Amino acid sequence: MPSIAPTLSDVAKLAGVSEITVSRVVRNKGPISRATRSRVLAAIEALDYVPNRAAGSLASASAPLIGVLLPSLSNIVFPEVLRGIHVGLESTGYQPLIGVTDYDPLVEQHIVSSLLAWQPAALIMTGVDHTETTRKMLANHRVRVAELMDIDAEPIGIAVGLSHRKAGYDTGRHLIGRGYRRFGYVGHDWDADRRARLRYDGLCTALAEAGMTLVAERRNPGPSSTLAGKETLKALLQDEPGLDVVVFSNDDMAVGGYFHCLAAGIAVKDELGLFGFNGLSIGQDLPTPLSTVRSNRFLIGKTAVERLLDIAGTSDNRTIIDTGYEIVEGATA
Amino acid sequence: MPSIAPTLSDVAKLAGVSEITVSRVVRNKGPISRATRSRVLAAIEALDYVPNRAAGSLASASAPLIGVLLPSLSNIVFPEVLRGIHVGLESTGYQPLIGVTDYDPLVEQHIVSSLLAWQPAALIMTGVDHTETTRKMLANHRVRVAELMDIDAEPIGIAVGLSHRKAGYDTGRHLIGRGYRRFGYVGHDWDADRRARLRYDGLCTALAEAGMTLVAERRNPGPSSTLAGKETLKALLQDEPGLDVVVFSNDDMAVGGYFHCLAAGIAVKDELGLFGFNGLSIGQDLPTPLSTVRSNRFLIGKTAVERLLDIAGTSDNRTIIDTGYEIVEGATA
DNA sequence: CTGTTAGCGCATTCAT
DNA sequence: ATGAATGCGCTAACAG
Numbered sequence: 044m045p046s047i048a049p050t051l052s053d054v055a056k057l058a059g060v061s062e063i064t065v066s067r068v069v070r071n072k073g074p075i076s077r078a079t080r081s082r083v084l085a086a087i088e089a090l091d092y093v094p095n096r097a098a099g100s101l102a103s104a105s106a107p108l109i110g111v112l113l114p115s116l117s118n119i120v121f122p123e124v125l126r127g128i129h130v131g132l133e134s135t136g137y138q139p140l141i142g143v144t145d146y147d148p149l150v151e152q153h154i155v156s157s158l159l160a161w162q163p164a165a166l167i168m169t170g171v172d173h174t175e176t177t178r179k180m181l182a183n184h185r186v187r188v189a190e191l192m193d194i195d196a197e198p199i200g201i202a203v204g205l206s207h208r209k210a211g212y213d214t215g216r217h218l219i220g221r222g223y224r225r226f227g228y229v230g231h232d233w234d235a236d237r238r239a240r241l242r243y244d245g246l247c248t249a250l251a252e253a254g255m256t257l258v259a260e261r262r263n264p265g266p267s268s269t270l271a272g273k274e275t276l277k278a279l280l281q282d283e284p285g286l287d288v289v290v291f292s293n294d295d296m297a298v299g300g301y302f303h304c305l306a307a308g309i310a311v312k313d314e315l316g317l318f319g320f321n322g323l324s325i326g327q328d329l330p331t332p333l334s335t336v337r338s339n340r341f342l343i344g345k346t347a348v349e350r351l352l353d354i355a356g357t358s359d360n361r362t363i364i365d366t367g368y369e370i371v372e373g374a375t376a
Numbered sequence: 377m378p379s380i381a382p383t384l385s386d387v388a389k390l391a392g393v394s395e396i397t398v399s400r401v402v403r404n405k406g407p408i409s410r411a412t413r414s415r416v417l418a419a420i421e422a423l424d425y426v427p428n429r430a431a432g433s434l435a436s437a438s439a440p441l442i443g444v445l446l447p448s449l450s451n452i453v454f455p456e457v458l459r460g461i462h463v464g465l466e467s468t469g470y471q472p473l474i475g476v477t478d479y480d481p482l483v484e485q486h487i488v489s490s491l492l493a494w495q496p497a498a499l500i501m502t503g504v505d506h507t508e509t510t511r512k513m514l515a516n517h518r519v520r521v522a523e524l525m526d527i528d529a530e531p532i533g534i535a536v537g538l539s540h541r542k543a544g545y546d547t548g549r550h551l552i553g554r555g556y557r558r559f560g561y562v563g564h565d566w567d568a569d570r571r572a573r574l575r576y577d578g579l580c581t582a583l584a585e586a587g588m589t590l591v592a593e594r595r596n597p598g599p600s601s602t603l604a605g606k607e608t609l610k611a612l613l614q615d616e617p618g619l620d621v622v623v624f625s626n627d628d629m630a631v632g633g634y635f636h637c638l639a640a641g642i643a644v645k646d647e648l649g650l651f652g653f654n655g656l657s658i659g660q661d662l663p664t665p666l667s668t669v670r671s672n673r674f675l676i677g678k679t680a681v682e683r684l685l686d687i688a689g690t691s692d693n694r695t696i697i698d699t700g701y702e703i704v705e706g707a708t709a
Numbered sequence: 710c711t712g713t714t715a716g717c718g719c720a721t722t723c724a725t
Numbered sequence: 726a727t728g729a730a731t732g733c734g735c736t737a738a739c740a741g
Contacts, residue, residue: 048517050718061728066720074726096493097439098718100430101733108473116462122455129449129476138490140441140473143462157471160429184381269661299661305638306663325658328602328632330639383734394712399736407710431734434717 049090058086069094100162109348110158110166111141112151114235118266118295120321120340121169124191127344128167135352137164144169146235152177159184165351167344170237171196187354189347193238194363201354203347203364210336210368211242214290214318215249217370223288223316226250228260229275229300230292231267239267239292242320246290259283267292272299277307280315288316288376294323294335301329301375316376327371334373339366382423391419402427433495442681443491443499444474445484447568451599451628453654453673454502457524460677461500468685470497477502479568485510492517498684500677503570504529520687522680526571527696534687536680536697543669543701544575547623547651548582550703556621556649559583561593562608562633563625564600572600572625575653579623592616600625605632610640621649621709627656627668634662634708649709660704667706672699 051062051069058065060079067073068083075083086092100106111128113121128139140161142154152174158166159180165187181188181199188200195208218226226246233240250256261279263271272291276299279289291297297319304311311317311331319326322337343366354360384402388395393412400406401416408416419425433439444461446454461472473494475487485507491499492513498520514521514532521533528541551559559579566573583589594612596604605624609632612622624630630652637644644650644664652659655670676699687693 052718062718063720063729064727067727070720076726079726093489093493095434095495095718097430097433097495098733099720101428101434101735102718102720104720104733106430116455116459119452119455122449122452122458125455126449126476138473138475140471142471143459156426157469160426162428162430269658273661298658302661302663325602325631328606328635330635384736385734395734396713396736397711400711403736409710412711428734431717432736434719435734435736437717437736 048095049092050095051092053090054083054086054092057090058083104162105164106162107137108140108161108163109137109351110155110161110163111139112144112154112158112166112168113141114144114146114169115266116143119323120338123340124169124344127341127346128348129344130341131345131348131352135348137352148172148174148177152180155180159186165189167191167347167351171198171202172237173199187351187360189351191343191347193241194365195241198361198363201347201350201360201362201364203343203350203366205338205343205366205368207238207241208245208248210320210338211245211247212249213245213368213370214242214320214336215246215253218288218290218316218318218376219249219253219255221316221376223376224255225258225285225287226255227279227283227286227289228257228262228291229272229279229289229296230260230262231271231296232264233262235266236292242292258286262292267295269295269299269302272296273303274299276300276303280307280309286315288318290318292320294319294321294326294333297333297335297375298323298326298329301331301333311375318376322369322371327373329375331375332373333371334376335371337369337371339368342366381428382425383428384425386423387416387419387425390423391416437495438497439495440470441473441494441496442470442684443488443494443496444472445477445487445491445499445501446474447477447479447502448599449476452656453671456673457502457677460674460679461681462677463674464678464681464685468681470685481505481507481510485513488513492519498522500524500680500684504531504535505570506532520684520693522684524676524680526574527698528574531694531696534680534683534693534695534697536676536683536699538671538676538699538701540571540574541578541581543653543671544578544580545582546578546701546703547575547653547669548579548586551621551623551649551651551709552582552586552588554649554709556709557588558591558618558620559588560612560616560619560622561590561595561624562605562612562622562629563593563595564604564629565597566595568599569625575625591619595625600628602628602632602635605629606636607632609633609636613640613642619648621651623651625653627652627654627659627666630666630668630708631656631659631662634664634666644708651709655702655704660706662708664708665706666704667709668704670702670704672701675699 144151192204319335326333477484652668659666
């Protein structure tokens with residue numbers, strides 16, 4: 044086998060047709076007779092021909108790539124979204140080109156710029172915080188754009204996710220319905236996590252409607268983690284021992300809270316209710332399954348891809364797709 | 377702003393130089409006088425020029441891309457490796473193009489083929505199980521290759537990881553040294569996870585050297601998970617109640633085992649020791665930190681990238697890089 | 710230090 | 726249903 048890769052022209056020669064015919068067979072586009080198609084396919088097989096993507100992209104001014112911008116890979120939530128994207132992309136011929144923004148719109152802007160240099164078919168971004176320059180670039184390139192997770196804002200293209208404000212509100216209603224009255228809140232850094240704040244706002248609205256407020260709250264600077272949840276709950280309970288339920292900014296934090304209760308001998312649910320957000324499997328595998336809200340991360344990624352590929356031709360499709368959420372009763376609240 | 381992106385030629389005109397000069401400035405390659413460089417940079421700035429990667433890749437027969445093949449995104453370990461890769465790639469101009477093999481060498485083969493179509497600078501693969509066709513493709517394309525995680529085999533290019541056999545062996549020695557005598561093993565599916573099996577082999581070797589064998593063992597079909605660990609430990613203890621320590625195939629499984637002990641009222645360590653593998657943060661955040669082996673996933677990804685970019689020019693660099701591991705004493709064994 | 714020439718491999722457009 | 730001509734935007738290999 045030659046160390047130089049075969050090209051369209053090699054295949055064409057072997058099959059006794061023109062290059063463009065081979066190209067049509069490869070892309071499955073345009074009318075081709077059954078006879079020539081099979082001759083070409085045989086030649087492709089014989090030579091182990093693989094199309095050169097750079098050449099194809101240059102000629103067509105568009106690449107079978109989907110740019111994916113994630114804020115972080117440390118939080119299990121985003122690999123799960125990525126998994127959904129992957130499954131949605133399966134056998135479409137598109138490949139994901141990924142970038143990590145570290146929750147910084149300026150970093151995001153640079154990544155968008157370098158992703159656009161590949162002329163991707165679409166861009167999948169997380170959240171709704173973008174710089175003006177980013178928005179301008181996206182408009183100029185006429186790339187299809189999906190914004191994931193958050194649907195509480197005006198989208199650039201399509202938005203796929205859930206209303207975090209509503210999820211927070213429903214959390215409040217649910218817990219009030221179960222008889223809880225003295226609410227505490229344990230959270231993490233809001234500056235990077237707009238959605239956690241929306242949930243908090245929704246929760247407070249529900250409490251206010253019922254004539255209550257949070258009895259105590261505490262937010263740990265830095266990202267969410269089991270450790271942060273553990274320590275922050277401990278601190279909160281020192282401030283204010285008389286709570287009957289604590290809502291956490293997400294499951295990571297809540298699992299930490301659960302571990303604190305175990306270590307401190309606090310009877311979860313009877314003595315203190317715990318409530319999370321996301322529905323991570325670690326929470327559901329605890330000896331006492333965590334009460335929480337399932338956020339369907341996988342579905343968000345998968346749905347986004349499917350919609351983006353659907354609207355191939357169309358222009359200006361501002362759409363909001365609500366993938367919803369479900370309250371997971373669990374056994375901690 | 378025009379909706380058509382500026383090209384090298386536009387920049388060249390504005391700066392009053394030839395295209396190739398602009399190209400040299402952009403790529404920071406070849407000698408350029410300070411004066412022209414700044415004129416060109418000004419023109420680039422003025423036009424918001426972004427190089428077209430497809431064109432560049434076609435002309436140079438190589439793209440600033442690194443293909444990354446991961447077996448799965450469900451297991452937290454691989455996103456962590458990916459994070460290392462990302463950090464290693466930061467500000468190098470390379471971008472990761474990722475594929476997920478689902479632990480299937482044939483799927484891997486297809487992905488390798490479609491990744492190579494982009495002419496990536498290098499390929500990062502996980503593990504050492506590849507089809508003959510895959511090996512042939514890699515040889516023909518003269519791509520730099522790194523195989524991650526596993527260094528107990530002859531590498532294609534560079535291998536970055538740790539000796540899982542040795543880690544298993546040291547686990548055995550460590551636990552024997554702490555006085556444990558009646559060993560149990562709880563594992564998951566081996567067919568997909570060669571490394572788990574190597575650790576098991578190492579463990580058995582250590583036991584044999586001390587004149588012991590596993591008293592009981594049980595492997596759950598399917599991937600590792602907290603749930604699997606929980607249920608499998610339960611089943612194992614029903615078979616054989618007289619164990620004093622159980623080694624798990626990894627931390628996910630071990631955390632599940634820990635949860636079972638909590639629920640069943642088994643005193644961890646005093647009554648039954650638990651030992652994992654990986655050193656995941658969830659294990660360390662338990663009320664009782666898990667005894668385990670830290671496997672440095674982040675470092676593996678980062679190191680692989682750094683080495684791959686190092687050996688840019690060189691050819692045929694078969695190297696094994698041992699990122700090591702550390703026994704984490706913890707409090708469960 | 711800078712420029713000229715010549716393609717890279719493919720898809721688009723227009724023929725036939 | 727198939728083909729010819731042309732160029733996408735950039736870089737390698739040489740000049741000078």
